[in-house]
Amino acid sequence: MQDFDFDDLHPDTLAIRAGTTRSEFGEHSDAMYLTSSFCVGSAEEASLKFTNQIPGFIYSRFTNPTVTAFEERLAALEGGEKAIATASGMAAILALGMAHLKAGDHVVASNGLFGATIQLFNTYFVKFGVEVSYVSATDPAAWQAAVKPNTKLFFLETPSNPLTEVADIPAIAAVAHANGALLAVDNCFCTPILQQPLKLGADLVVHSATKYLDGQGRVLGGAVVGKKELIDPVYLFLRTAGPSLSPFNAWVILKGMETLPIRMRAHCENALKLAQWLESRPEIDRVFYPGLESHPQYALAQRQQKGGGGIVSFEVKGGREAAWKLIDRVQLLSRTANLGDVRSTITHPASTTHGRVTPEARATAGIREGLIRISVGLENIDDLIADLERGLA
């Protein structure tokens, strides 16, 4: 749909201009094509489109112009050949697995994954004969040690949710490729504005567009990005099974993406100030934020990311009781599990996002009872600090 090359444009421009479609009416802002199917001029045209002999829109489970605009914008930002949109971030991870794995395959994954991703792997992938081993995201040698002859996929989040562990993407990509496996990276926390995993050696990127891409906590969405040959099988799964993105949600996310670069810079600025303040508080044992010099992978994060991101986690002294007290006392921060919103949110991972994970898996992932995750929004930082001060009082 593009009639010029985006290679030389900056992310700020791509976030606004890439993927823009214009109908015969010449609308300036992206139109929303809220239609489930598309008409054809003749029976022959229908046949040619259904058999992919000519391009064109057929049915919104397969393709839709608004969804295509979102896919093209995200692919341009990630530096990927192609993106495919999904109904949610989890649908993206499911679609990736359905397209690229089969019974008898083995996956190596980082042990600090989002709770539902662990559930998907341990309950459903396993049910269909796919074995998953978990290793430390921060130790490339552990990935090599976990490889088996049937290893097909490496999967990691960086920074991880909620402990913000940073994985060395080029080093882990090298291990994957030396063993004939693909590397998929969940880039939800950084977004392509702060980190472009494909340029660092990953083969596939998955997104929960529900988070920063929308940025205002309105709709669910997801995507898988990569080389055309790796995305086409994901498209075929979606076309057949149906966890596709609705055009309404695609339109909302497209609008959100226009402010993604400026929002990400502001999230990073607020999060760093909050992390520094938390580090100075005696009630807190540890702060996890890749932009802090005390973070174990600070040097790697400086190299790999254009900012620390908007997620700050910390452990309060006193375990679950102290953590819940703090959460119950704040008045401004929203008590909700979503992240990546302009509104700051506060969550107790052990009893919410990771609540369904077994205690053993939680322990392996390092999710302790005193841990709190804050998705730092764009409110004034002094107001956020005052609210947390009230929580700690």
Ligand SMILES: Cc1ncc(COP(=O)(O)O)c(C=O)c1O
């Ligand atoms: C890192 C990460 N990946 C994937 C997901 C799943 O995304 P969704 O809720 O859009 O299915 C989440 C949701 O919180 C997440 O934090």
